[in-house]
Amino acid sequence: xxxxxxxxxxxxxxxxxxxxxxxxxxxxxxxxxxxxxxxxxxxxxxxxxxxxxxxxxxxxxxxxxxxxxxxxxxxxxxxxxxxxxxxxxxxxxxxxxxxxxxxxxxxxxxxxxxxxxxxxxxxxxxxxxxxxxxxxxxxxxxxxxxxxxxxxxxxxxxxxxxxxxxxxxxxxxxxxxxxxxxxxxxxxxxxxxxx
Amino acid sequence: xxxxxxxxxxxxxxxxxxxxxxxxxxxxxxxxxxxxxxxxxxxxxxxxxxxxxxxxxxxxxxxxxxxxxxxxxxxxxxxxxxxxxxxxxxxxxxxxxxxxxxxxxxxxxxxxxxxxxxxxxxxxxxxxxxxxxxxxxxxxxxxxxxxxxxxxxxxxxxxxxxxxxxxxxxxxxxxxxxxxxxxxxxxxxxxxxxx
Numbered sequence: 001x002x003x004x005x006x007x008x009x010x011x012x013x014x015x016x017x018x019x020x021x022x023x024x025x026x027x028x029x030x031x032x033x034x035x036x037x038x039x040x041x042x043x044x045x046x047x048x049x050x051x052x053x054x055x056x057x058x059x060x061x062x063x064x065x066x067x068x069x070x071x072x073x074x075x076x077x078x079x080x081x082x083x084x085x086x087x088x089x090x091x092x093x094x095x096x097x098x099x100x101x102x103x104x105x106x107x108x109x110x111x112x113x114x115x116x117x118x119x120x121x122x123x124x125x126x127x128x129x130x131x132x133x134x135x136x137x138x139x140x141x142x143x144x145x146x147x148x149x150x151x152x153x154x155x156x157x158x159x160x161x162x163x164x165x166x167x168x169x170x171x172x173x174x175x176x177x178x179x180x181x182x183x184x185x186x187x188x189x190x191x192x193x194x195x
Numbered sequence: 196x197x198x199x200x201x202x203x204x205x206x207x208x209x210x211x212x213x214x215x216x217x218x219x220x221x222x223x224x225x226x227x228x229x230x231x232x233x234x235x236x237x238x239x240x241x242x243x244x245x246x247x248x249x250x251x252x253x254x255x256x257x258x259x260x261x262x263x264x265x266x267x268x269x270x271x272x273x274x275x276x277x278x279x280x281x282x283x284x285x286x287x288x289x290x291x292x293x294x295x296x297x298x299x300x301x302x303x304x305x306x307x308x309x310x311x312x313x314x315x316x317x318x319x320x321x322x323x324x325x326x327x328x329x330x331x332x333x334x335x336x337x338x339x340x341x342x343x344x345x346x347x348x349x350x351x352x353x354x355x356x357x358x359x360x361x362x363x364x365x366x367x368x369x370x371x372x373x374x375x376x377x378x379x380x381x382x383x384x385x386x387x388x389x390x
Contacts, residue, residue, distance in 0.1 A: 029308040030271040032264045058254035063271070066261045069227045076225040076258070113224040 003037055004153065004175045005190050016183045018156065026153065027060035027125055038175060039067025042123070042151040045173045049148040051121045053077055053114065055140065057096070057107060057132050064153055065123040072121070077114065079107040079136060092142045094135035107132075109139050116144030127152040127174060130161025137170070154178065157191050198232055199348065199370045200385050211378045213351065221348065222255035222320055233370065234262025237318070237346040240368045244343040246316045248272050248309065250335065252291070252302060252327050259348055260318040267316070272309065274302040274331060287337045289330035302327075304334050311339030322347040322369060325356025332365070349373065352386050 001009065013021040025031040051072045056065035057079040069076035081096075082105065090111040097104050114120070120140045124132055133150055140147050147170060155162045155174035165172045177191035196204065208216040220226040246267045251260035252274040264271035274289075277300065285306040292299050309315070315335045319327055328345055335342050342365060350357045350369035360367045372386035 023305065024307065028272065028275065028305055030261075030264070030273070032261065032268075032271060035261075036265070059257060059273070059275075062254060062257045063261055063273075066225075066227065066230075066258055069225070070231070073227075076227060077223065078225070078254070078258075080223065080254070110218065110223055112219065 001190065002175065004034070007034060008154070008176055009188060012188065014181045014183045014186050014188060018158070018181060020154065020178060020181060020188070022154065030063050035063055036067045038064060038153060039071045041175060042068045042173065043071035046121060046149050046151065049121065050119045051148055052117070052119045053121070054123055055079070055109070055114070055120045055136055056123045057081070057136060061124045064125050068121065068123050068151065077109060079109050079139060081105040081107055092139040094138040096135040097129070097131045107135050107139070111143070114140065114143035114145050118143065118145040119148045120145045121148050122150045125153045127155040127161045128159045130164050133161065133165055149173065196385065197370065199229070202229060203349070203371055204383060207383065209376045209378045209381050209383060213353070213376060215349065215373060215376060215383070217349065225258050230258055231262045233259060233348060234266045236370060237263045237368065238266035241316060241344050241346065244316065245314045246343055247312070247314045248316070249318055250274070250304070250309070250315045250331055251318045252276070252331060256319045259320050263316065263318050263346065272304060274304050274334060276300040276302055287334040289333040291330035292324070292326040302330050302334070306338070309335065309338035309340050313338065313340040314343045315340045316343050317345040320348045322350040322356045323354045325359050328356065328360055344368065
């Protein structure tokens with residue numbers, strides 16, 4: 001097991017309905033040392049990619065993307081989930097369905113911050129059905145930017161998202177891929193990875 | 196002018212209605228080196244405080260709070276703006292009105308992550324009418340935690356929030372206090388600070 005899988009086993013909680021709670025260290029209370037280590041690991045896995053922007057989606061994605069942007073020395077851009085009166089001018093828009101909140105959001109990125117010169121590394125905390133990632137890929141495509149890869153902290157390997165995105169030909173790196181969870185015993189089965 | 200004021204003058208845009216757009220470096224696209232410097236400056240201003248948690252509110256607060264939590268070597272906890280099916284158990288709740296989005300949100304923090312043993316440093320990107328900060332203070336109070344101070348990137352000095360919070364006796368540190376803006380000329384007047 002890698003450092004993130006070990007942490008999930010130690011502090012993650014499996015709930016009925018295939019819910020994995022990691023809110024004590026990843027997406028409500030955040031362990032900054034762990035997140036910094038996640039940043040270094042993504043730098044290693046995407047070593048040599050000419051990344052110019054890290055792209056994520058609010059909210060918890062921001063805390064994963066921050067150390068990655070830091071490692072690459074590039075700006076972080078986060079997609080917003082609703083139109084704000086403080087955003088003007090043209091923007092890229094994609095529709096995203098949330099598994100967690102069971103609703104649909106428009107996500108937007110200002111056209112000022114993604115262009116065809118950009119090489120984008122897309123980062124998020126969770127991958128399940130892949131709607132959020134597909135929305136971010138769609139926004140990068142609209143900008144004419146190059147998607148250099150996608151980095152996820154925790155992938156639910158028993159849902160379709162990861163397969164879809166890998167089938168599209170992208171380099172998708174998930175630090176922990178959960179293939180099965182048992183809410184009764186709390187057992188978590190990770191997919192073995194070569195990294 | 197300090198480093199943040201200089202950056203606001205260089206890249207901020209004044210819009211009618213007392214709107215200051217800093218979305219090219221602070222709350223949509225984010226300059227990580229600048230944020231790291233903000234983290235170091237808050238460490239300096241709250242030097243010696245026995246901080247055990249940094250508390251902020253989603254979304255853009257997370258990117259300001261990350262480097263602060265990193266400097267203090269403590270966890271980051273962010274208040275969420277709506278009830279998620281992934282949050283269970285008891286939580287602290289406060290009602291917050293958003294100036295930007297002109298709506299009201301319930302903000303919540305799980306009781307697991309704030310206790311009476313905690314010494315909290317509250318961080319956010321903007322302070323205007325102060326509703327968000329008052330909500331976070333209320334949550335810390337409900338937890339029985341000690342509020343060691345509040346750190347803000349940009350305070351709108353012509354709105355009431357800063358005065359209210361200072362009158363309550365808190366150490367409120369705003370790295371840039373905008374006392375006036377002129378949308379026609381783009382001029383920004385900062386309050387002079389001893390720091």
